[in-house]
Amino acid sequence: MENFPTEYFLNTSVRLLEYIRYRDSNYTREERIENLHYAYNKAAHHFAQPRQQQMLKVDPKRLQASLQTIVGMVVYSWAKVSKECMADLSIHYTYTLVLDDSSDDPHPAMLNYFDDLQAGREQSHPWWALVNEHFPNVLRHFGPFCSLNLIRSTMDCKFTDYIICPYEEANGSETTVFEGCWIEQYNFGGFPGSDDYPQFLRRMNGLGHCVGASLWPKDLFDERKNFLEITTAVAQMENWMVWVNDLMSFYKEFDDERDQISLVKNFVTCHEITLDEALEKLTQETLxxxxxxxxxxxxxxxxxxxxxxxxxxxxxxxxxxxxxxxxHEIYEKVKDQDTEDAKKFCKFFEQAANVGAVAPSEWAYPQVAQLANVRAKDDMKEAHKPILSSIELVE
Structure with a gap:
């Protein structure tokens, strides 16, 4: 594995942060913690329900980590929506992140997907059944146009992103379900010269339209009045959101065997360019x-x-x-360096940490596993209660 291009990454990150004039003033610290805990608490209780626990079959630690990550994303980014909307979006986007540990072949469960959808029957695939059950809680916050975008984007993304890989050699303890399984199981970064392939795969695995549409709840925006702005925002957000994510996640994905089909590395293969050139291409498109x-x-x-x-x-x-x-690993590595990019990156990182570095212990409690255990014990107590006759109830 080649060495990570730290200096180049610093330069690209700094250019992005300077260009958007980064200055997060969305919350006070108290407001941030309050919103984090509210969204987390509702979402944690949702995923602690027996039905969710039984059907998702996600490792408790992974579910906890996924939930905390998504709650942070929603609260930090959807700063203008209500706390209730934040909570419902947190649940929805957590479903898109968690990975199903089941090794069952999804093919039988998906055979009647459209027929069940058209007839209003519960989906056979457990992930789809749970997502569809929660969807009305999300859509109630939005008008019909934004709702249609949310539905369409979720269907576009999830049908390909959360299919269980039927090939045993591609499955690991943490990768039985992963994005674009039937493409990415081959670690296929595209053929040289196939310039459209990297963006095709990225759009398939992205949620840009869903994110773009979920910024405009009906209690804050009149779809009819702001229709043109909302439509344009959905179009623009599709690329901006995923490109920034690709840029900021480039470090964590660089040496992870499960993340070798990234947009940057697919640029290298398909455009036949160097890694630095691919990172620069992503940077220029993001800017x-x-x-x-x-x-x-x-x-x-x-x-x-x-x-x-x-x-x-x-x-x-x-x-x-x-x-x-x-x-934070990049920050620790370069904080004592005297280069201009290192100084600027560290300044931006410290600026972000001052407003956004909140320990999970301050808001992510109780843990989902604890809530699930309490529910299970309560259900057992309820099941073992003596059944009283009508006379005993009167007495």
């Missing part, structure tokens, strides 16, 4: 997308622009502060 985002909405509805800007800054804060992305 261009950021430029468009700012320029297009600068003279539009101020509330729309404010929502987009708060999302952009909060989304960056989340990446810099969430342990999943391991960017």
């Amino acid at each position: 261009h997308s950021s430029k468009q985002m700012v320029a297009v909405f600068a003279d539009k509805d101020p509330q729309v622009m404010d929502t987009i800007e708060c999302f952009m800054h909060g989304y960056v804060t989340w990446h810099l502060c969430d342990a999943r992305y391991r960017l």
Whole structure:
């Protein structure tokens, strides 16, 4: 494995942060912790339910980590929506992140997918059944146009992203379900010269339209009044959100065997360029997308622009502060260096940490496993209660 290009990564990150004029002021510390705990608590109780525990079959530690990551993403980025909306979105996006440990072949469960959908029957695939059950709780926050985008984007993404790989050699204890299984199981980064392939695969695995549509709850925005702005925001967010994620997650994915089909590495293969050139390509596209985002909405509805800007800054804060992305390792590595990019990166990292570095112990309690155990014990007590006759009840 070649060495990680630290200096180049610092330069690309700094250029992005400077370009968007990063300055996250979405919350006070107290507000951030309050919203984190509210969204987490509701989501944790949801996933602690016996039905969710039985059907998801996710390792408790992985479920806990996934939930904490997603709650952070939603609260930091969706800073303008209600706490109730944050909680429902946290549940929805956690479903998109958790990986099903089942080794069952999904083919039989998906044979009647459309027939069941059309007839209003519960889906045979347990993941789909649970997502569909919760979906009305998400859609109630949005008007019909945003709801349609949420539904379409979830179906586009999830049908390909959460299929159990039927090939045993591609399965590991943590990878029985993974994004784009039937493509990525081959570690296929595309054929040289297939320039459209990297973005095709990234769009397949992304949730850009779902994210873009979920920024506009009906209690804050009139879809009919802001229809043009919302439509444009959904279009722009598709690329900006996933490209920033690819850029900020490049470090954690660099030497992870499960993450070798990344957008940057697929650029290397398909465009026949070096790793630095691929990272620069991603950087330029991210900067261009950021430029468009700012320029297009600068003279539009101020509330729309404010929502987009708060999302952009909060989304960056989340990446810099969430342990999943391991960017604190970069900070520790370069904090004593005297280069301009190292100094700027560390300044941005410290700025993000000052507002966004909140220990999970301050908000992510109780743990899902604890709640599930309490529910199980309560159910057992209820099952062993003596059945009283009507006369005994009166007495």
